[in-house]
Amino acid sequence: MIRKSFFGAAAFYFFLTGICSAQPNAPKPFGPIPTENQVRWQEMEYYAFLHFSINTFTDQEWGSGGDDAKLFNPDSLDCRQWARVCKEAGMKGIILTAKHHSGFCLWPSKYTEYSVKNAPWKNGKGDIVRELSNACKEYGLKLGIYLSPWDRNYADYGNPRYITYFRNQLRELLTQYGDIFEIWFDGANGGSGYYGGANETRTIDRTTYYDWKNTYQLIRSLQPKIVIWNDGGERGDLRWVGTEAGNVGETNWSLLNDTGDVPWNMLHYGLENGNAWVPGEVNTSIRPGWFYHQYEDTKVKTLPHLLDIYYSSFGRNGTLLLNFPIDRHGLIHANDEKAAVQLADAVKEAFAVNLAEKAKVSASNIRGKAKAFVGDRATDGKKDTYWATDDGVTAASMTLDFGKPVTFNCFMAQEYIRLGQRVRAFTVSAMVDGSWKELARATTIGYRRILRFPAVSAAQLKFTITDAKACPVIANIGVFNVPPVLTAPAIIRNKEGKITIASADSQSVVYYTLNGNVPTSQSTKYTGPVTTDGKVEVQAVAVDPSTGRSSPVSQEQFDMPHTSWKIVGTDDIKAAAVIDGDPHSAWHQPKGKNMPADLIIDMGEKVNLTGFRYLPDQGRHAGIITHYQLLVSQDGQEWKKADEGEFSNINNNPLWQVKKFPPVNARYINLRAIHNTEGNDDAGYAEIDVITAPMQ
Numbered sequence: 001m002i003r004k005s006f007f008g009a010a011a012f013y014f015f016l017t018g019i020c021s022a023q024p025n026a027p028k029p030f031g032p033i034p035t036e037n038q039v040r041w042q043e044m045e046y047y048a049f050l051h052f053s054i055n056t057f058t059d060q061e062w063g064s065g066g067d068d069a070k071l072f073n074p075d076s077l078d079c080r081q082w083a084r085v086c087k088e089a090g091m092k093g094i095i096l097t098a099k100h101h102s103g104f105c106l107w108p109s110k111y112t113e114y115s116v117k118n119a120p121w122k123n124g125k126g127d128i129v130r131e132l133s134n135a136c137k138e139y140g141l142k143l144g145i146y147l148s149p150w151d152r153n154y155a156d157y158g159n160p161r162y163i164t165y166f167r168n169q170l171r172e173l174l175t176q177y178g179d180i181f182e183i184w185f186d187g188a189n190g191g192s193g194y195y196g197g198a199n200e201t202r203t204i205d206r207t208t209y210y211d212w213k214n215t216y217q218l219i220r221s222l223q224p225k226i227v228i229w230n231d232g233g234e235r236g237d238l239r240w241v242g243t244e245a246g247n248v249g250e251t252n253w254s255l256l257n258d259t260g261d262v263p264w265n266m267l268h269y270g271l272e273n274g275n276a277w278v279p280g281e282v283n284t285s286i287r288p289g290w291f292y293h294q295y296e297d298t299k300v301k302t303l304p305h306l307l308d309i310y311y312s313s314f315g316r317n318g319t320l321l322l323n324f325p326i327d328r329h330g331l332i333h334a335n336d337e338k339a340a341v342q343l344a345d346a347v348k349e350a351f352a353v354n355l356a357e358k359a360k361v362s363a364s365n366i367r368g369k370a371k372a373f374v375g376d377r378a379t380d381g382k383k384d385t386y387w388a389t390d391d392g393v394t395a396a397s398m399t400l401d402f403g404k405p406v407t408f409n410c411f412m413a414q415e416y417i418r419l420g421q422r423v424r425a426f427t428v429s430a431m432v433d434g435s436w437k438e439l440a441r442a443t444t445i446g447y448r449r450i451l452r453f454p455a456v457s458a459a460q461l462k463f464t465i466t467d468a469k470a471c472p473v474i475a476n477i478g479v480f481n482v483p484p485v486l487t488a489p490a491i492i493r494n495k496e497g498k499i500t501i502a503s504a505d506s507q508s509v510v511y512y513t514l515n516g517n518v519p520t521s522q523s524t525k526y527t528g529p530v531t532t533d534g535k536v537e538v539q540a541v542a543v544d545p546s547t548g549r550s551s552p553v554s555q556e557q558f559d560m561p562h563t564s565w566k567i568v569g570t571d572d573i574k575a576a577a578v579i580d581g582d583p584h585s586a587w588h589q590p591k592g593k594n595m596p597a598d599l600i601i602d603m604g605e606k607v608n609l610t611g612f613r614y615l616p617d618q619g620r621h622a623g624i625i626t627h628y629q630l631l632v633s634q635d636g637q638e639w640k641k642a643d644e645g646e647f648s649n650i651n652n653n654p655l656w657q658v659k660k661f662p663p664v665n666a667r668y669i670n671l672r673a674i675h676n677t678e679g680n681d682d683a684g685y686a687e688i689d690v691i692t693a694p695m696q
């Protein structure tokens with residue numbers, strides 16, 4: 001079944017375009033306002049990212065640029081499947097990594113040999129951008145392009161010849177595949193790479209190297225309706241929100257100052273008095289990584305997690321760009337498809353009935369007392385009408401009378417952004433036992449703001465704008481009763497092998513299994529920490545006894561317990577945080593300890609090691625290791641290198657890093673930190689773990 005829009009039935013209320021300022025006495029635009037291209041983009045609301053490249057076949061997040069094009073060989077690639085899944089998920093478009101940092105091109109660019117034309121897939125005759133562009137047309141989706149400015153394959157990266165190459169590629173992509181709605185220029189720029197065989201580190205100044213001004217001019221001349229996303233260098237039409245975790249600030253202004261690089265907090269919250277309209281796009285992946293890794297098949301984000309992302313992006317004046325990693329077959333994995341469709345269904349269910357629609361509306365102030373601006377304009381389901389107050393009135397309220405008590409737990413508001421973003425703060429209250437009870441208090445609104453609060457039954461709701469930059473202009477409001485969704489329990493194992501399972505919902509009961517079976521309410525009830533030994537797979541579910549509703553199942557696989565593990569070579573007892581199984585505790589090497597910095601663990605017994613895992617400090621954005629060596633030893637005296645490399649993209653996505661290598665017997669491991677994200681000597685660790693196989 002094709003879902004017509006992300007919101008299904010609620011879509012009717014949620015779109016806004018058109019020109020209302022044609023009304024006599026309409027408010028004048030205030031401050032920066034969006035361009036037509038930005039409004040068109042904002043109304044897309046929800047669209048897909050697809051990450052696919054040569055490194056899909058080497059199990060890496062970033063390709064080095066030196067991997068053989070022959071590795072690129074999906075056996076069942078089907079762009080129509082990608083488009084179908086995105087359509088069913090309620091998305092309006094797809095942005096494809098036509099070229100990621102590896103430099104490998106998914107289209108047969110005539111300017112490089114490093115592309116599908118030298119891959120076994122379709123005997124070198126394939127063109128994924130073409131196939132996707134056709135599939136998008138068939139499914140009524142828009143197409144966007146990710147073209148990495150950083151190219152780890154190209155010999156001339158770092159000198160001006162690369163800019164000509166980059167623009168030639170842009171010309172190909174922006175002229176041969178129809179309309180492109182968005183172009184994406186990632187902020188990772190320069191570093192180590194293959195670079196035509198030079199295998200070296202190259203740094204560039206991303207604010208000047210790409211001559212963005214002229215590059216933008218070229219883009220806009222080829223695709224006048226495009227929006228440009230650029231993280232760093234030169235501000236584009238859209239901004240990154242400073243995290244890949246799937247949220248933007250609760251305060252979120254669609255404004256920035258007209259400068260290039262901006263500090264993190266500005267990206268996350270926008271700038272109240274910024275002089276340019278630069279709205280935020282929230283990008284995140286449906287799995288921990290951007291690229292496909294089989295070991296993440298059980299780590300696809302659960303419905304409650306995806307709903308949180310949805311409310312923290314789309315519900316906070318952002319658009320949501322959700323990534324599907326394309327797998328080695330060339331398909332969106334079934335688990336990812338299932339999760340995305342569940343999200344679409346849950347959203348459709350949540351917003352099916354807008355209680356505001358039938359309410360009697362009154363407003364404390366109506367612009368010129370004119371019918372054109374009464375409160376009902378915000379509940380008439382029309383996108384081009386609005387409630388507005390007189391100029392100079394920057395605090396006002398609107399009351400909804402439902403006629404009888406109704407139950408609700410969610411409020412939605414939209415500003416008419418064509419006239420600028422105005423509201424600074426607002427509250428939502430309900431008439432309970434004869435007086436107004438505040439349910440929620442929030443800051444900015446923008447294109448759309450959604451607030452959730454504990455369910456209340458009331459016959460009246462009051463929406464109060466407490467502060468605005470200029471007279472408020474409210475296009476839509478909605479009131480909903482959203483079905484509760486239980487969060488999957490969190491599972492951790494401590495150093496002693498004790499498993500703790502925690503549910504975020506206090507009234508729910510947790511059931512678990514230790515044998516790989518899916519838990520149900522017939523499984524063992526969790527009553528307190530469970531002692532385990534050896535490798536174990538834990539699955540857990542939370543069930544609400546009053547409704548019978550259950551959470552998604554969470555699943556963790558633990559390797560050897562850390563019971564006999566010791567950190568060697570430091571007296572600092574706090575170093576134990578690295579092996580305590582708690583992702584929230586961390587340890588950093590003492591100040592003054594230079595890179596390379598060694599962290600040696602004695603595992604207490606000889607094991608057959610096939611890999612390791614590293615989780616950076618989750619609390620501080622510091623001491624995140626990017627380049628490492630993993631040394632192993634049987635006796636703590638003689639060491640050999642089992643692995644070395646980079647933790648790609650760990651700065652933006654500081655999650656578990658999994659590294660595998662050929663089996664080796666060892667009792668000691670040394671994770672040697674070579675570099676970190678800051679280029680200083682801070683080496684930090686939340687957790688280190690190993691991957692073992694039975695002894696040979």
Ligand code: FUL
Binds near residue numbers: 290
């Ligand atoms: C990051 C890149 O480095 C990742 O690989 C990914 O493409 C993500 C969307 O942006 O910064």
